[in-house]
Amino acid sequence: MxxxxxxxxxxxxxxxxxxxxxxxxxxxxxxxxxxxxxxxxxxxxxxxxxxxxxxxxxxxxxxxxxxxxxxxxxxxxxxxxxxxxxxxxxxxxxxxxxxxxxxxxxxxxxxxxxxxxxxxxxxxxxxxxxxxxxxxxxxxxxxxxxxxxxxxxxxxxxxxxxxxxxxxxxxxxxxxxxxxxxxxxxxxxxxxxxxxxxxxNGFIGKKIKFTGQESHAGSAPEEGINALNAAMLAINNIHAQRETFSDQDRVRVHPIITKGGDMVNVVPADVRMECYVRARTIESLTQANLKVDRAIRAGAMAVGAGVEIEDMPGYLPxxxxxxxxxxxxxxxxxxxxxxxxxxxxxxxxxxxxxxxxxxxxxxxxxxxxxxxxxxxxxxxxxxxxxxxxxxxxxxxxxxxxxxxxxxxxxxxxxxxxxxxxxxxxxxxxxxxxxxxxxxxxxxx
Ligand SMILES: [Zn+2]
Ligand SMILES: [Zn+2]
Structure with a gap:
């Protein structure tokens, strides 16, 4: 044979x-x-x-x-x-x-x-x-x-x-x-x-929970801390990072809001996001993820909200x-x-x-x-x-x-x-x- x-x-x-x-x-x-x-x-x-x-x-x-x-x-x-x-x-x-x-x-x-x-x-x-x-x-x-x-x-x-x-x-x-x-x-x-x-690309999976302070959205918003505003700032902060990602690193970051609040007349105190951070190498993935974390924390910090970021190992390139x-x-x-x-x-x-x-x-x-x-x-x-x-x-x-x-x-x-x-x-x-x-x- x-x-x-x-x-x-x-x-x-x-x-x-x-x-x-x-x-x-x-x-x-x-x-x-x-x-x-x-x-x-x-x-x-x-x-x-x-x-x-x-x-x-x-x-x-x-x-x-x-x-x-x-x-x-x-x-x-x-x-x-x-x-x-x-x-x-x-x-x-x-x-x-x-x-x-x-x-x-x-x-x-x-x-x-x-x-x-x-x-x-x-x-x-x-x-x-x-x-x-x-x-x-x-x-x-x-x-x-x-x-x-x-x-x-x-x-x-x-x-x-x-x-x-x-x-x-x-x-x-x-x-x-x-x-x-x-x-x-x-x-x-x-x-x-x-x-x-x-x-x-490789990626890291993220679950994010913003914690604010609920209050009456009409009569006392000044007593609340708006977790939805924190999340929106975080997303915009992520956008502000995009010009810093180099082309060859092929970075992709795509967050979604999975919970935006509970009731329209209550200042949102519990807002959830999910996000992937993707990149071509482990090094660029790690760097991009640090920037995304910074962006998320800054969103929370701006309004005085709390945030928990849970990272999960996604896949390698x-x-x-x-x-x-x-x-x-x-x-x-x-x-x-x-x-x-x-x-x-x-x-x-x-x-x-x-x-x-x-x-x-x-x-x-x-x-x-x-x-x-x-x-x-x-x-x-x-x-x-x-x-x-x-x-x-x-x-x-x-x-x-x-x-x-x-x-x-x-x-x-x-x-x-x-x-x-x-x-x-x-x-x-x-x-x-x-x-x-x-x-x-x-x-x-
Ligand atoms: Zn598939
Ligand atoms: Zn497949």
Missing amino acids: TKQELKQKVIQAIDSLADQIIKTGDFLYAHPELGYKEYAGTAYTAQLLENAGFVVEQNIAVTGVRAKIREKKQGPTLAVLGELDAIICREHPDCAADTGAIHACGHHIQVAVMTGVALAFQKISGFQYLGGNLVFMAVPAEEFVEMEFRTDLKKKGLLTYFGGKQEMVAKGLFDDIDISLMVHALNLPDGKKVLTAPSG LLNAPALDKLFQENVRFFCGEEGISQGYDFTGSFDFGDISHLMPCLHPFTGGVQGSLHSKNFAITDNDTAYILPTKAVAMTIIDLLWEDAKQAQDIISNFKPAMDKPQYLNWLKKTEKNTFLDLGET
Whole structure:
């Protein structure tokens, strides 16, 4: 068996599994679940992988699946990931009537691709020709949402971090992984089927509570301290920072007021905001966050209000491993030619895979076959072959390259890779980013 013959076999196996792969995507699409609630998706994926003969663990981080082959071999371990969670978009025609949940970020495609790769290798007994090990993971909660629900899970001791991959790293579920691979869906320009080597912002999540003094808004506003004015000043102070953010840092700050007061004739004494601070590097993120904190405190100070700022570690910037992108590109070129590939894209959004990319070589290309923006009512699959089958084949072929001849290429990539952080440094980043700061009522 040559490497080329094995690739040919795996392509044929994926063609014969195409209906199953699409069926998996359809099932998840019909059962959209938000982060840490993906029980139907977890059970379905676990059953599929168990039936195929993998050793499967379920609900690894509240929800989620981790599957491995029966016999552990020498050499590095590659993980193929698929994210389980949906988003809420009540405007989407296919959203769940009760929750508004919908797979408008295309994560259902990822899980279908991940199981497709697993089933294809199992079908051709492909592992016998390869060195190293493969782990398949359906991971929970990529979207950083529903803070109150996750805070409850945390209080119950079921969760330490809001992001699925943060939680999995903390739980040790990446301890034995040397390289991670996944593919995300994206509406690509005409003629393009693949986008490789994207970069993405990191972010810190913030919950802010302004405390004022209530009083009659008509007859005695002079006796009150207006927490809404504090919040509005804070937002304007944040705007005044924007010219100080340099273009290459790609800073994005987007606060919202989630509670603006209680009654119109009472001076607001309890006003809440949520905010993300995003930037391209950890350093620029830290600096931008300090400015945002200063702006918020100044808003409170101006009117004599109190403020509590709760910072939560969001996600780290997305880093690339060029050697992995190159391999993926070489394989995908076989299906869509050089003209079908676009290289490098500057995302100012964030991915929790960014955290993993600080710890090990990671592959996170995007593939097309979908229309509409991510998270919008127009998001839909337009071409099953490009959405599902192309990434399944390209990932499987990349795995063959990596693990062929006692996993030589994987070993080379690992030994030439300098992680931005090791696990203790990463856990320390999470810990030190999670903090509450206070300014008391009337404090200056
Ligand atoms: Zn998303
Ligand atoms: Zn996504």
